[in-house]
Amino acid sequence: MPGVCLGIFLSGVIMKKFKLGLLGAARVAFCTCVGGFLFTIPFFALSCRNMDVAGLTAPYPGPEALRGAASGVISSCNSACGCPQHQWDPVCGQDGITYATPCLAGCTFTKGAGRNMTFHGCSCVQSSGLSWGNSSAALGQCAREQACSTMGYIYLGLMVASFFIYCLGSTPMFIISLRSVEPELKSLAVGVFMLLLRVLGGIPAPIYFGALIDYTCIKWGSRKCGGRGACRLYDIDTFRFLYLGVTTCLRLLGYVIFWLTISQIKRTLVKAGRTQDIELQRAQENQEITPGHTADETESLYISDGKAANGSEKMCITDGNAANESEEMDIGEKMVITDRHTCNMHIDDKNTSQISD
Structure with a gap:
């Protein structure tokens, strides 16, 4: 938010200081859009590794026979427990792997209460130094690696810089919509601009982006009254490439249209300048210069x-x-x-x- 506010303020200062015309405002807006886009390219490389969830993003630990018998979240170590497959109440095993529920971890009894509750006798959890089936699990997901937190700070910094540079062209972008029409049509131009912004951006975007995000879900929750609930686990790599890929394609399409608009503005101004020169030349030819008589x-x-x-x-x-x-x-x-x-x-x-x- 501070970067956006500062960018919008400085965009007005730039317009006033350099007294930009229509073509100058269009060029500034285009350069700031491209500059902000360049800061988003590293996002393709910034990502955390998928969390290891037994049966979803990682195989069940243990002997080869158990791993081979795994089918989703159900494995040989928990097949006799009759665990519900759509429930999501994760526990972190001693082996560093997250299990969807204590039942799917093969745990048989608990100790403690509330947040301090631990699950023991987990047949699916294999930990070094412990016999098979004597491992335990703690309530909640396993912690991510430290590098994931570092990626988050880098992402935040690049995002702030990207929005700041992009917002430097906000005022020139608005000026373009006003100076491209006749003075009596300025109010209509602003209304059409906001209408297109809502219709083309605000209405369809949540629909197709929501569909793409749902496509990357690998573990759905369930409602108490039945039916599918919220997504509990996403495939991070697929999420990243789909989201950033669609955003990049839409931006590139917008930049191509923007460049064509700048070219059209330039041709219009050149044509208007030539017409003005011709009219001025004709006026000078038709004007009669008197020798000073009154x-x-x-x-x-x-x-x-x-x-x-x-x-x-x-x-x-x-x-x-x-x-x-x-x-x-x-x-x-x-x-x-x-x-x-x-x-x-x-x-x-x-x-x-x-x-x-």
Whole structure:
């Protein structure tokens, strides 16, 4: 949790400090996703050995005849006991092997009570220095090797680093969904993003991951009212490779789609830049640069593209040239600009134009 919180906070700092655009945010998000994924690759090698459970992950100890007669949790040493096969109440024998129940260990009597209870006369437990059938077992599973605890700390450290790096791209990932759409569609984009996140990730994932995990179970418990209960023992190696394999495949598929998205964003931005350059070039070509002449504030002038109209009633000032200073005109109440190239001035009948040479 601290790594996730710190990663999300720093992702916002990165966006603000470097002022990342759409393409920059996409690249940062992609790099952080891949970086976080690289820290999960060592998980394939981090594993504890399967716990030795007689009849499940390890054979029953003893003479060859007994081991050969074993069929699941039932063996020659406990076949006469009538033990229930689906019960799970593990005991640890003196030989370091876990047995599903004291009955399956072949134990005949107990000593003590509660957590201090021990089982004796166990015919399936073989321990050095003791005669056959005189071994004992303690309540609970046998302890794992010390190396398993070390693996747990390494796994925890890599997991924290992976989530921290992955969360560095959380803010850029969210920005992508906002900047990829029109401003009026941002709210809809956020809603669609969260909907897809729940539909594609939150709903089906527990179903198929749960089915894969159940597939790795090698010992199911039973309910008091009948029926299958919870899984008591998993095949650790199969669990590890199935879980990490499916996760890796899903991530690689997501990274391929992410890379295609970045390529599409890049092409869109390049195309938009070219279009903007073309429009700017056309605007510069169409823009007429005047040589510094100014029109008289008392006259309404329209600068056309180089075509002038001649006449006593039509006058158009082109190319930035001003009207002849020696001419004076009293313009009537109406002046209508008819098009882009000519200016038509309608002179009222009551006024006359006086032109002084």
